[in-house]
Amino acid sequence: DADVTQTPRNRITKTGKRIMLECSQTKGHDRMYWYRQDPGLGLRLIYYSFDVKDINKGEISDGYSVSRQAQAKFSLSLESAIPNQTALYFCATSDYDRLHFGSGTRLTVV
């Protein structure tokens, strides 16, 4: 969905480095989400936000933090990256009942 933009598309980083993944949307949706996808495990919810002042932990928030800078921007940070955070990360927005996904960020921690 081109209305949900994730940057970067691919990133390789070293263990212990801080890294930020960014998400911006032009849909005007209040709700935004970060998911992580690993082979065989489907998508797991990391954090979600209903507005700039409402941020909630998901299923696997340990090792991650988020910032909702504006209605349109929701960033995910790994304070000290570790190899098992290697995964495909998706940002999504929601209106009513369905999710609209970005194209993903493929993160490799070496």
Next chain:
Amino acid sequence: SQQGEEDPQALSIQEGENATMNCSYKTSINNLQWYRQNSGRGLVHLILIRSNEREKHSGRLRVTLDTSKKSSSLLITASRAADTASYFCATERARGTYKYIFGTGTRLKVLA
């Protein structure tokens, strides 16, 4: 933990055949949705069924929901090679929580 578990994990069929995949979940839900993912790309919403509905159709898609068994099925009729993708179910546990939990997915391959 995963709310939804899809089966089979992988399915291979011939073009023109029907494909059925199932999703089981653990807790009561407000709605259940199915999404499609092409080869590592972002997921695309296919269809939503609410907890008070038993069946819904959209084009070649048919979704059923059995809340007593905590399960749903997605049927794709007359499959095409372009239907090759991974399919995921996602549930919202309670109305208004807007927290969507995904299953592990079914990889469908349609052979031309």
